[in-house]
Amino acid sequence: MSTPAIIEPANTTQPMPRVRWREYLIRFRFDAFVALALFVCALALRLPFIRLAPPLWDSEMTEALDAAKIALGQSLPLVLPSQPHLGPVAAYPLALVLRIFGLDPFTPRVFVAVLGAFTVVATFFFARVWGGRLGGLIAGALLAANPFHILINSHVFWTNSITPLLTTLALTCFVMALEKKPQEKIWLPLAFFLLGLALQSHPSVLALLPGLALWLLARRGALAWLRERWTWVAAGAGVLAYSNFIVFNLVTGFRSIAVASAKSYALPTDPAPLNSYP
Numbered sequence: 001m002s003t004p005a006i007i008e009p010a011n012t013t014q015p016m017p018r019v020r021w022r023e024y025l026i027r028f029r030f031d032a033f034v035a036l037a038l039f040v041c042a043l044a045l046r047l048p049f050i051r052l053a054p055p056l057w058d059s060e061m062t063e064a065l066d067a068a069k070i071a072l073g074q075s076l077p078l079v080l081p082s083q084p085h086l087g088p089v090a091a092y093p094l095a096l097v098l099r100i101f102g103l104d105p106f107t108p109r110v111f112v113a114v115l116g117a118f119t120v121v122a123t124f125f126f127a128r129v130w131g132g133r134l135g136g137l138i139a140g141a142l143l144a145a146n147p148f149h150i151l152i153n154s155h156v157f158w159t160n161s162i163t164p165l166l167t168t169l170a171l172t173c174f175v176m177a178l179e180k181k182p183q184e185k186i187w188l189p190l191a192f193f194l195l196g197l198a199l200q201s202h203p204s205v206l207a208l209l210p211g212l213a214l215w216l217l218a219r220r221g222a223l224a225w226l227r228e229r230w231t232w233v234a235a236g237a238g239v240l241a242y243s244n245f246i247v248f249n250l251v252t253g254f255r256s257i258a259v260a261s262a263k264s265y266a267l268p269t270d271p272a273p274l275n276s277y278p
Contacts, residue, residue, distance in 0.1 A: 031128065034137060035121045042117040042144040046154040050109045053151060059083075060157050063091065064108040070095035071103070078248040080159065085260035087200025087245050089166070090159045108157035116154025119165040120144045126172040130179070159201050166198035167205060174212065177230075178219050185230040189237040196241025203260050 062082040069075045070091055080086045094111050101107060123143045128136030143149055153161045173191035176184050195212075199205045216225060225231045239246070249256050 031125075031133070031136075034133070034140075035124055038124055038137075038140045038144055039117050039121050042120040043113065045144060046113040046116050046150050047110075050113055050155055051106050054156065056105075057156065060108070061105075063159060064094070064105075064157050067091040067094040067108065068098060068103055071098040078244040079256060083159065083259075084248075084252075085203060085256045085263070086159045087197075087242075088159075089197050089200045090157075090162050094157070109155055112157045112161050113154045115162050115165055116149060117144075119149070119153070119162075119168060122165055122168040122172065126168050126175070129172060129175050160204075163198055163201040163205065166194055166201055167208065170194035170198055174215070178215065185228075188230045188234040192234040192238035193241045196238045199242060200245055 059082075063080060066075075066077070066080050066082050066088070067090075069081075070077070070088070071094075075081065077088055077091075080088055080091060090112075094108055097111050098104075098107060120140050120143050124136040124140030126136070127139035149164070153164060170191050173187040173194060177187035177191055180187075195205070195208075220228075245256065
């Protein structure tokens with residue numbers, strides 16, 4: 001009696017696709033070269049006349065003094081003492097710079113000029129992931145040569161001078177989380193964390209929130225987001241980034257809101273006060 005032939009099942013599994021690491025490295029290397037070139041050009045445009053234009057303003061000096069007190073160990077504030085409606089998101093990094101390089105009245109301006117150049121790089125990567133390398137190059141070049149960004153955001157040490165950097169980085173992370181592959185949802189917590197820091201830098205970031213909410217809902221329904229693990233991780237990251245502001249306002253009876261509401265130049269009914277700002 002012959003033994004029946006054993007029929008081996010066909011192997012229907014597909015081989016794992018090989019990751020093209022070399023291609024990714026070459027692509028990143030080129031983007032890094034473009035980003036470096038944009039950074040150097042942007043910084044070269046921002047450093048000239050940094051001591052002279054515009055003249056030092058009182059509000060700029062008071063915010064720099066807040067950072068100097070942190071550097072000297074005299075205070076560890078939850079918000080800016082001179083501007084309680086703003087967080088110390090720029091003051092603490094500047095305090096570290098002052099601690100390393102020493103106290104100099106124009107170090108804050110050099111600091112903000114470097115961050116302004118990094119904002120150009122962030123703009124390049126934001127447009128790069130959204131619309132391709134050419135779009136990123138055009139966007140970065142336009143911001144690098146933008147007169148207002150050079151003269152104000154990159155010369156004056158105000159906390160809100162770094163708001164474009166934080167919001168651009170946050171939007172880049174949102175693109176990576178929402179417009180790319182599902183496994184890149186890991187970018188969502190970083191996006192919310194950066195958004196929390198940006199909200200500390202200036203209350204006007206609130207204007208971005210409705211658009212971001214619509215963007216999220218356009219990708220998935222509200223219930224789907226509530227069932228998503230990364231949603232809660234991202235929400236926790238955003239609260240963590242804004243936690244010092246939350247604690248300060250709970251302790252002081254929402255003093256930040258009262259101070260921000262008293263800024264009459266924010267929503268003037270008569271444009272005349274703008275002539276005397278800041």
